[in-house]
Amino acid sequence: MNDKRLLIVALTLYLLELSKIMNDLNQHHLKLKNYLNSKEIKDEATKELLEEVIIFIKTETDSLEKTYKASKTIYKGLIRNINSKKQNLSKNSH
Amino acid sequence: MFSIDIFNRKKLVFKDNKIYLICYNPPSIYIDIADNLLNKFLLTGFGFYRFIDEWTIEDNDQEYKVKAILLYYGLPLIKHKIPGTKIPNLEDLKNSSNKYIYYIAGMYWLLMNLSNVDLPKIKKLLNLTKKVNDKPIKVKELEGKDLIIYPNISDLLDFYNLIQRARTANIQNYYNEVIRQL
Numbered sequence: 001m002n003d004k005r006l007l008i009v010a011l012t013l014y015l016l017e018l019s020k021i022m023n024d025l026n027q028h029h030l031k032l033k034n035y036l037n038s039k040e041i042k043d044e045a046t047k048e049l050l051e052e053v054i055i056f057i058k059t060e061t062d063s064l065e066k067t068y069k070a071s072k073t074i075y076k077g078l079i080r081n082i083n084s085k086k087q088n089l090s091k092n093s094h
Numbered sequence: 095m096f097s098i099d100i101f102n103r104k105k106l107v108f109k110d111n112k113i114y115l116i117c118y119n120p121p122s123i124y125i126d127i128a129d130n131l132l133n134k135f136l137l138t139g140f141g142f143y144r145f146i147d148e149w150t151i152e153d154n155d156q157e158y159k160v161k162a163i164l165l166y167y168g169l170p171l172i173k174h175k176i177p178g179t180k181i182p183n184l185e186d187l188k189n190s191s192n193k194y195i196y197y198i199a200g201m202y203w204l205l206m207n208l209s210n211v212d213l214p215k216i217k218k219l220l221n222l223t224k225k226v227n228d229k230p231i232k233v234k235e236l237e238g239k240d241l242i243i244y245p246n247i248s249d250l251l252d253f254y255n256l257i258q259r260a261r262t263a264n265i266q267n268y269y270n271e272v273i274r275q276l
Contacts (some may be wrong), residue, residue: 006276017268020262028253032202035195045175045186049199052180056206060260071265091155 004078011075018068025094029057108153113137113146114162116233117222120242123230125151128163135215136163141209143182145170147157150234157234167245168223169200174234184235194243201245205254209261216254220247 003009035041108114113128115136115195128146129137135227143165152158164171166187169264175185182200207218 006272007269010265010272013272014263014265014268017259017263020147021256021263024252025260028202028256032199035199040192041195042191043186043189043196045180046190046192046196047179049182049196049203053199053202053206055235060257064260 004082008075008078008082011071012061015068015071015075018064018071022064022068025057025061025064029054029061060084108158108160110161112161114160116149116151116162116164116231118164118166118233118236119223119240120236121230123233125153125160125162125231135218139211139215142170146170147173149173152232152234165222166221166241167197167243168220168247169197169204187241188239193241194245196243197243198250200249202253205250205257209257213254213258217251220251223247239272242257 032050032054036047036054041047041050115126115128115133117124117126126133128134128142142163146161147164148159149162149164150157150159151162164184169182171183171187173181173185175183180203182196182203187193187196187200205216224247234259
């Protein structure tokens with residue numbers, strides 16, 4: 001297997017991992033947001049703690065999303081590159 | 095000077111110059127020494143010095159004032175609120191509209207602030223929530239406050255794990271792994 005193909009396999013696994021982390025962090029984010037928005041929470045101390053953690057998770061997921069998008073662009077580029085090489089080889093063989 | 099041994103109840107233990115650890119996991123309440131081999135990571139690894147406060151404990155029908163880190167199901171609490179900070183404290187816990195959610199918010203906040211610490215140490219901290227003692231002590235400041243909750247520790251560990259995975263995931267590792275498996 002050449003380097004590009006190895007990189008495609010590695011990128012596939014990496015993208016899956018990033019996607020899984022983002023999804024799971026979103027579950028925590030959602031749970032804490034539900035607590036924050038529930039009418040049950042009336043005290044400022046709990047609200048302030050929840051808000052800080054919610055911002056923290058959002059910052060983490062935003063950063064992961066940027067990395068995910070950049071890696072996906074590289075992945076697509078590599079796939080395009082391999083496909084065009086295949087097409088060129090096929091044209092030349094005819 | 096105090097003269098009770100928390101381990102064999104004979105030797106001198108509750109000393110003014112010692113820092114103790116109170117694992118307040120009601121209905122179980124356990125006291126230990128904070129800077130012994132098992133618990134030292136709380137001070138050196140986590141910097142829990144800022145959570146040391148004076149607590150009144152009752153042991154064998156006797157009251158003692160001890161300098162201690164009080165962990166409420168793993169969440170360190172100081173007695174009073176420090177204005178302008180979010181440091182978890184007993185005052186806010188008592189005044190919270192839902193003690194369970196205050197605890198959860200506090201634990202997430204704590205784990206977020208400890209996100210550079212090794213996972214095994216976090217596991218050790220969360221394991222302290224399961225610590226039980228057959229001869230419980232009482233903490234006077236927390237008496238009769240109805241503080242029993244049933245925290246989901248695996249959920250907290252999952253959150254911490256995710257933060258670690260987010261920080262360490264990198265393409266080079268996956269590339270090396272693919273090569274290794276060829």
